[in-house]
Amino acid sequence: MKTLSVLVVVSVAFLAAGCTTVGKVPIGKTPAPVVTKY
């Protein structure tokens, strides 16, 4: 229970700090398609 609470607090703090990506991939989002010629 305590671990879960810590996880929730960390996640909320992470998102509140504007961290919405892991590496360059947005959380929960598919990367946008590349728009290039070929």
Added chain:
Amino acid sequence: MLAADRYCVRRFSFLLFAISFVASVFAAAPVQAARETVRFEGYMPGTVVVKTRERRLYFVLPNGTAYRYPVGVGRSGKSWTGSVYINGKHIKPDWSPPAEVKRDNPRLPDVIKGGTPQNPMGAAALTLSGGGQYAIHGTNVPNSVGGFVSYGCFRMYNEDIRDLYDHVFVGTPVVVTN
């Protein structure tokens, strides 16, 4: 027909079948990678150099050599020269045709899923700065590599773009010459 003759005909037919089978297997197998290491000077190590007329892309190494790969380049009226840099690295990206391509091919869907046979980016795409919507990328048409075939992008075998992908980073300079 004598039994010996029939035996000869059967053997000959089998031989013919075996030869044509082996030939068809080799003819159907596309070349998947074509990297060579060659002497190459005049550019900083780590630079990507495209020589359009040669239809070759070089990745410059520190010891006066470079990896050389065949590439498809811009067809007549679509080739370009200049100095840009890699501003994005993408593995099997979804692809959307820009306006110019869509105008020429109105039946193209707005988005083609990455990794599908219809996606012209193939195994990976390295997008280029400069606003020209150009990229160095893999292909879904391997036999077009080495030709004057593109809208100005540089088309590599999928094995080759995977190899190049591992050597470059966002910010790698790219020099495109005639």
